[in-house]
Amino acid sequence: MFFIGFFGLAAVWFGIVVFRTFSMVRSALALLFSQTALGAMFLSMQAEFLGVLQIMMMATEMSIMAIFMVMFMMDPGGLGEMDMTHQKRLSLGAGIVSFVAAVAVAVFVDWGPVATVVPDAAQQTIDLGLELLGRSMLIFETAGITILTAMIAATAVAIQPGANSTTSHRRRPVSTNNPLDSGMRRNDER
Amino acid sequence: MSIELLLALITGAALFGVGVYGALSQTNLVMIMMGVELMLAGAMVNLVAFWRYLHPDNPAGQMFVLIIMTVMAIEMAVGFGVAIARFRAKGSVEMEEAAELKG
Amino acid sequence: MNLITVAILAPLSTAVLILLLRRLPATLALLGIAIGLLASIGLLANAFNGITNEIILPGLPDLPLRLVATPLTALLSTLVAVVCNLVMIYAVGYMKLDGEKLRFFATLLLFAAAMQTLVLAGDWILLLAAWELIGLSSYLLIGFWYRRPGVTSAATRAFLYTRSADLGLYIAVFILIASAGSSDIATTLNTGGGTAVVAGLLLLVAAMGKSAQTPLHDWLQRAMAGPTPVSALLHSATLVAAGAILLIRTAPMLPPDTLLVIGIVGGITTVVTGLIALGERDLKRLLAASTSSQYGLMLVAVGAGVPLAALLHLIAHAAIKSSLFLGAGVFQHSRDGTAFTQLEGAGRDQPHCFFGFALAALALAGIPPLSGFFSKDAIIAASLASPNALMLTTFALAGTLLTGAYMARALHILWRGNSQKHDIVGLGWMGAGLAGLVTLAVILGAAFPSLETLLNESLSGNTLAQVLGLSAALSGLTLGWFIPMQRLLGPLLPWAQRGFAIAGGVDTWVVRPAFAIARSCEQLERGLYAAVLGVGRLGLGIGRAVRYSDERGIDGLIFSLVRGTVELGSRARALQSGLIHREMAITVVGTALILATLLVALLI
Numbered sequence: 043m044f045f046i047g048f049f050g051l052a053a054v055w056f057g058i059v060v061f062r063t064f065s066m067v068r069s070a071l072a073l074l075f076s077q078t079a080l081g082a083m084f085l086s087m088q089a090e091f092l093g094v095l096q097i098m099m100m101a102t103e104m105s106i107m108a109i110f111m112v113m114f115m116m117d118p119g120g121l122g123e124m125d126m127t128h129q130k131r132l133s134l135g136a137g138i139v140s141f142v143a144a145v146a147v148a149v150f151v152d153w154g155p156v157a158t159v160v161p162d163a164a165q166q167t168i169d170l171g172l173e174l175l176g177r178s179m180l181i182f183e184t185a186g187i188t189i190l191t192a193m194i195a196a197t198a199v200a201i202q203p204g205a206n207s208t209t210s211h212r213r214r215p216v217s218t219n220n221p222l223d224s225g226m227r228r229n230d231e232r
Numbered sequence: 233m234s235i236e237l238l239l240a241l242i243t244g245a246a247l248f249g250v251g252v253y254g255a256l257s258q259t260n261l262v263m264i265m266m267g268v269e270l271m272l273a274g275a276m277v278n279l280v281a282f283w284r285y286l287h288p289d290n291p292a293g294q295m296f297v298l299i300i301m302t303v304m305a306i307e308m309a310v311g312f313g314v315a316i317a318r319f320r321a322k323g324s325v326e327m328e329e330a331a332e333l334k335g
Numbered sequence: 336m337n338l339i340t341v342a343i344l345a346p347l348s349t350a351v352l353i354l355l356l357r358r359l360p361a362t363l364a365l366l367g368i369a370i371g372l373l374a375s376i377g378l379l380a381n382a383f384n385g386i387t388n389e390i391i392l393p394g395l396p397d398l399p400l401r402l403v404a405t406p407l408t409a410l411l412s413t414l415v416a417v418v419c420n421l422v423m424i425y426a427v428g429y430m431k432l433d434g435e436k437l438r439f440f441a442t443l444l445l446f447a448a449a450m451q452t453l454v455l456a457g458d459w460i461l462l463l464a465a466w467e468l469i470g471l472s473s474y475l476l477i478g479f480w481y482r483r484p485g486v487t488s489a490a491t492r493a494f495l496y497t498r499s500a501d502l503g504l505y506i507a508v509f510i511l512i513a514s515a516g517s518s519d520i521a522t523t524l525n526t527g528g529g530t531a532v533v534a535g536l537l538l539l540v541a542a543m544g545k546s547a548q549t550p551l552h553d554w555l556q557r558a559m560a561g562p563t564p565v566s567a568l569l570h571s572a573t574l575v576a577a578g579a580i581l582l583i584r585t586a587p588m589l590p591p592d593t594l595l596v597i598g599i600v601g602g603i604t605t606v607v608t609g610l611i612a613l614g615e616r617d618l619k620r621l622l623a624a625s626t627s628s629q630y631g632l633m634l635v636a637v638g639a640g641v642p643l644a645a646l647l648h649l650i651a652h653a654a655i656k657s658s659l660f661l662g663a664g665v666f667q668h669s670r671d672g673t674a675f676t677q678l679e680g681a682g683r684d685q686p687h688c689f690f691g692f693a694l695a696a697l698a699l700a701g702i703p704p705l706s707g708f709f710s711k712d713a714i715i716a717a718s719l720a721s722p723n724a725l726m727l728t729t730f731a732l733a734g735t736l737l738t739g740a741y742m743a744r745a746l747h748i749l750w751r752g753n754s755q756k757h758d759i760v761g762l763g764w765m766g767a768g769l770a771g772l773v774t775l776a777v778i779l780g781a782a783f784p785s786l787e788t789l790l791n792e793s794l795s796g797n798t799l800a801q802v803l804g805l806s807a808a809l810s811g812l813t814l815g816w817f818i819p820m821q822r823l824l825g826p827l828l829p830w831a832q833r834g835f836a837i838a839g840g841v842d843t844w845v846v847r848p849a850f851a852i853a854r855s856c857e858q859l860e861r862g863l864y865a866a867v868l869g870v871g872r873l874g875l876g877i878g879r880a881v882r883y884s885d886e887r888g889i890d891g892l893i894f895s896l897v898r899g900t901v902e903l904g905s906r907a908r909a910l911q912s913g914l915i916h917r918e919m920a921i922t923v924v925g926t927a928l929i930l931a932t933l934l935v936a937l938l939i
Contacts, residue, residue, distance in 0.1 A: 050243030141249025196313030
């Protein structure tokens with residue numbers, strides 16, 4: 043119970059920190075810590091497989107996020123202390139209201155008797171594996187296909203228009219000032 | 233009614249609330265995505281708590297967590313794809329400047 | 336081929352031929368009319384031999400069209416043909432300088448054909464048709480010089496006068512056919528009683544119109560606007576004669592009361608128009624008035640119950656009056672007009688013509704042994720023998736006296752004065768026609784006995800009548816020659832010169848009421864027109880209202896709906912800022928609202 047409360051508090055704290063710093067890197071790291079705290083919370087709730095999975099996945103994800111942060115933000119260190127928020131009051135209100143509502147639901151709903159005995163980690167994993175390849179196989183496979191689709195779609199969206207002409211482009215002297223739109227010049231070449 | 237379940241649920245609610253705040257208040261696309269991640273994380277905590285304290289015998293609860301993780305991954309992938317395209321076109325991912333979809 | 340068809344079709348086909356060929360109108364016309372004459376003479380010869388030619392043509396159901404050549408109709412047909420021939424010969428000379436010979440001769444031939452049809456018609460329907468054709472062709476001929484002032488109005492007047500009187504014929508024919516059940520003239524002549532009285536009076540109205548009897552005598556004098564051959568033809572054997580012929584043919588049917596009315600009408604006409612003729616200042620108008628007067632005499636004879644006397648006078652008058660007109664035409668060409676002031680001494684220009692003219696005039700006056708003497712004598716004898724001897728004889732004698740007077744006056748004016756020699760184009764043709772007719776006028780009297788035998792009737796000779804008639808004619812001639820017209824007429828002069836228009840004459844009694852009726856009809860028409868227009872406008876108004884309600888109502892509803900939707904859309908558009916955080920805020924708020932609603936629903 044203590045661990046659950048501790049890690050939950052840590053997760054929430056780091057979640058708040060995500061939006062409190064001016065540094066993108068620190069935000070990403072705070073999110074990473076928050077998710078890791080969640081993973082630890084899963085572990086303390088005897089969901090070992092999920093906890094480990096959470097920690098590993100989120101570590102990867104957040105590292106990627108941090109890298110992108112550095113790439114997109116000209117000021118990854120947050121030295122400029124620029125305000126990157128808007129409609130603060132509405133956001134705050136919405137956050138508090140959703141929090142209060144969820145808590146109210148959690149408190150006022152009668153959840154029934156609480157199970158005390160939980161299958162051990164190996165059994166859980168076996169059950170989960172059987173579940174995934176048995177009853178919920180369609181959902182699982184759909185999720186996999188969806189991820190694949192999302193990856194292809196993300197690549198298609200992110201790819202530079204006319205990127206395949208960069209090879210020929212590299213052999214010639216670049217005549218434009220902006221390398222980002224050099225691909226658009228393909229039609230002007232002799 | 234166990235105190236652990238309540239704690240977990242409150243944690244989920246708090247994460248969700250923080251996520252809502254972040255998603256609404258941030259101007260940077262990546263930061264908005266972080267808010268969304270937090271909201272999903274809140275949902276995930278709830279699912280794990282429900283599985284653990286209400287139906288530990290049913291592995292479907294864990295399966296839902298996996299689905300949420302999938303969704304997070306997808307969100308990341310698509311979000312970063314869009315962010316890259318946006319950055320390449322405009323040089324920034326500030327969402328205040330992105331009003332092309334205005335009706 | 337039957338002679339009847341030849342008699343009718345020869346002029347008609349020639350008319351068509353003239354219009355088709357468009358050349359040699361005079362030659363063709365002479366040819367056609369001569370063939371017609373031969374056919375008519377053939378018919379007459381057949382009649383003398385006791386053969387009756389008849390053609391029955393398919394007409395209305397149960398009312399076949401008939402053409403019959405009885406002795407009477409054959410005689411009339413011959414008369415028409417002869418006069419037409421001689422007038423045609425004259426017309427060749429008369430129209431020599433006219434530019435529209437084609438139209439003239441074609442119409443004249445049509446006229447002749449129509450008249451032949453009329454006299455030969457054996458049933459009422461064909462007679463009606465021919466009657467109408469005569470009216471039409473006379474209208475065309477009187478209005479032949481339609482470019483001259485007053486001609487059109489004269490033609491229209493003649494047409495309308497005769498037409499309105501024709502209504503009498505129409506009604507009479509309907510009555511006769513309805514009562515007899517047949518359109519055959521011979522059959523209907525057997526009707527008697529009230530029907531005969533009514534029909535006879537209606538026929539009299541028609542005859543009055545066509546024969547220009549008082550009070551419908553006005554149009555005839557105005558019809559002098561036409562070419563002189565036309566006048567000659569109209570007055571002698573065709574249009575005007577049609578009225579008298581109608582009465583002569585129906586005389587056997589007419590009851591005594593109707594006969595008396597006919598006699599009175601004829602008597603009044605002969606006196607009134609005789610006075611008018613005496614007061615005339617124009618030769619042709621004088622002759623026209625004289626025509627009315629002579630037809631009045633014929634009606635007196637019919638009224639006296641001796642249609643044969645009327646027929647003989649008709650025949651004699653046909654020859655006489657055409658020769659008079661033809662002579663007048665010569666004088667007209669000689670002096671370029673027919674007013675007496677222009678014509679003074681014209682007789683001396685053309686002594687031969689004047690001789691013929693004088694012979695005809697004396698014949699008309701009734702001087703033996705000229706034809707007029709015998710016919711007039713017959714009329715006076717008939718009136719003496721009739722039940723109303725006193726009145727009819729007075730009328731007849733007065734008519735004879737007046738005839739002598741105005742003819743003597745005309746001769747006097749033509750002879751007195753100075754000669755002015757003019758060359759007249761076509762005098763040979765005119766002279767030939769005139770000579771032929773004058774010869775007829777002179778010698779026809781000799782043919783009367785054979786005509787009497789032909790018609791199986793005889794006239795009772797009466798010495799008293801001869802003495803009375805001759806003395807009246809002679810005194811009339813003496814008066815007319817020696818005493819100026821002004822003194823002769825005395826206070827009647829202005830009346831006579833105004834055509835005895837009693838209190839405005841026909842103009843007041845017929846024309847004004849007719850105009851008033853016409854005007855009220857027009858007003859009614861205008862009212863109806865306005866009503867119809869009003870209905871139309873009402874329809875338009877309803878249409879406009881419907882359109883308005885459509886446009887403003889239904890269309891407006893639809894448009895306001897569309898506008899509302901568009902407005903709503905543009906308002907919703909404002910929500911679509913395109914900014915992610917706004918959209919997300921809206922999403923959150925919306926979700927919260929939905930959840931709140933669900934919660935409330937759950938709690939309630």
